[in-house]
Amino acid sequence: MKVVDHIRNAKNTVFSIEILPPLKGQDIHSLFRGIEPLMEFKPPFIDVTYHREDYVYKKRENGVVEKVSVYKRPGTVAISAAIMNRFKVDAVPHIICGGFSKEETENALIELNFLGIDNVLALRGDPIKAEGRFIPEHNGNAYATDLIQQISNLNKGIYVEDGILNASCTNFCIGIAAYPEKHYEAVSLDSDLQYLKQKVELGAEYIVTQLFYDNSKFFAFEKKCREMGITIPIIPGLKPLSTKKQLTILPSIFYIDMPEILVQAVHNCTTDEQVRQVGIEWCIQQSKELKAAGVPVLHYYTMGKSDAVYSIAKELF
Numbered sequence: 001m002k003v004v005d006h007i008r009n010a011k012n013t014v015f016s017i018e019i020l021p022p023l024k025g026q027d028i029h030s031l032f033r034g035i036e037p038l039m040e041f042k043p044p045f046i047d048v049t050y051h052r053e054d055y056v057y058k059k060r061e062n063g064v065v066e067k068v069s070v071y072k073r074p075g076t077v078a079i080s081a082a083i084m085n086r087f088k089v090d091a092v093p094h095i096i097c098g099g100f101s102k103e104e105t106e107n108a109l110i111e112l113n114f115l116g117i118d119n120v121l122a123l124r125g126d127p128i129k130a131e132g133r134f135i136p137e138h139n140g141n142a143y144a145t146d147l148i149q150q151i152s153n154l155n156k157g158i159y160v161e162d163g164i165l166n167a168s169c170t171n172f173c174i175g176i177a178a179y180p181e182k183h184y185e186a187v188s189l190d191s192d193l194q195y196l197k198q199k200v201e202l203g204a205e206y207i208v209t210q211l212f213y214d215n216s217k218f219f220a221f222e223k224k225c226r227e228m229g230i231t232i233p234i235i236p237g238l239k240p241l242s243t244k245k246q247l248t249i250l251p252s253i254f255y256i257d258m259p260e261i262l263v264q265a266v267h268n269c270t271t272d273e274q275v276r277q278v279g280i281e282w283c284i285q286q287s288k289e290l291k292a293a294g295v296p297v298l299h300y301y302t303m304g305k306s307d308a309v310y311s312i313a314k315e316l317f
């Protein structure tokens with residue numbers, strides 16, 4: 001079922017999560033063990049991230065240093081199918097532009113369609129660390145707008161490969177990303193929002209936001225979207241803070257601000273457990289305020305750990 005239909009059918013705010021495929025070498029059961037307790041809160045859908053290849057330098061026995069391409073977290077499509085099969089919920093695989101030609105994207109979408117997957121989150125993806133800036137694949141999509149156009153075309157039976165006879169249509173519900181505190185490359189929030197609007201006009205049906213710790217930023221962003229005529233559901237993405245180090249790491253990775261009261265509360269902690277509790281309590285308060293404001297879904301980034309999200313969901317669902 002489509003995410004937008006889940007939202008339409010729900011009487012109240014619903015719970016959902018994003019999970020990461022396990023690191024290469026780990027088995028899928030550790031992932032299942034993390035998801036199982038959260039099923040108590042009946043998530044109608046679970047997002048599965050996609051991780052493109054990166055380059056590492058490996059020293060060989062003969063002393064030669066070689067640049068090698070590695071996929072640290074493979075398995076997005078298979079995990080999506082396994083989750084649907086095991087938990088009877090919808091999976092939302094993330095699909096990115098980076099590393100894919102349009103033909104490869106088309107084949108991946110056909111595979112998802114055959115697996116009975118109804119939803120995708122369409123993203124550009126981040127640059128490969130070694131490259132510094134995003135470089136699209138030869139014959140690949142350069143922005144999420146291009147990818148959305150391709151998925152919308154496939155939903156109309158328009159394939160990249162020409163000459164396909166009696167082509168059938170897919171019926172994907174397309175989710176997209178947005179940034180209440182602006183995407184780091186955008187020249188301004190307004191320009192970022194113009195592109196967001198374009199993504200909606202091209203066929204996106206719902207928005208999931210980057211994580212944030214200051215609800216006023218989300219509410220201001222939501223208001224701007226509505227004023228611009230973006231009417232589709234906007235789902236806030238939340239992640240409980242769990243270590244002191246994250247106070248500096250998260251802003252540098254996600255280009256977000258940390259509210260001063262949260263920073264002070266974390267600085268006053270003397271143990272990791274106290275920080276974890278502050279993070280959980282902050283996220284509960286954020287969630288309660290967002291729920292009271294009527295957000296359709298509270299979407300939690302588990303980042304491979306589900307115990308803090310469990311404590312939060314227990315207070316709300």
Ligand code: FAD
Nearest residue numbers: 049050094123124125126143144177183185186192195210
């Ligand atoms: P876009 O919408 O393409 O925007 C990228 C930048 O270009 C923005 O600054 C925008 O303002 C500008 N822009 C947009 N369209 C155009 C255009 N047509 N012409 C010129 N400029 C334009 N990354 C992963 O690799 N895997 C994941 O699973 C993943 N999941 C995510 C889930 C969520 C909810 C979020 C918020 C992010 C996720 N990301 C993931 C990270 C995401 O890939 C990066 O933030 C990436 O840098 C931007 O992706 P986007 O889809 O927002 O890009």
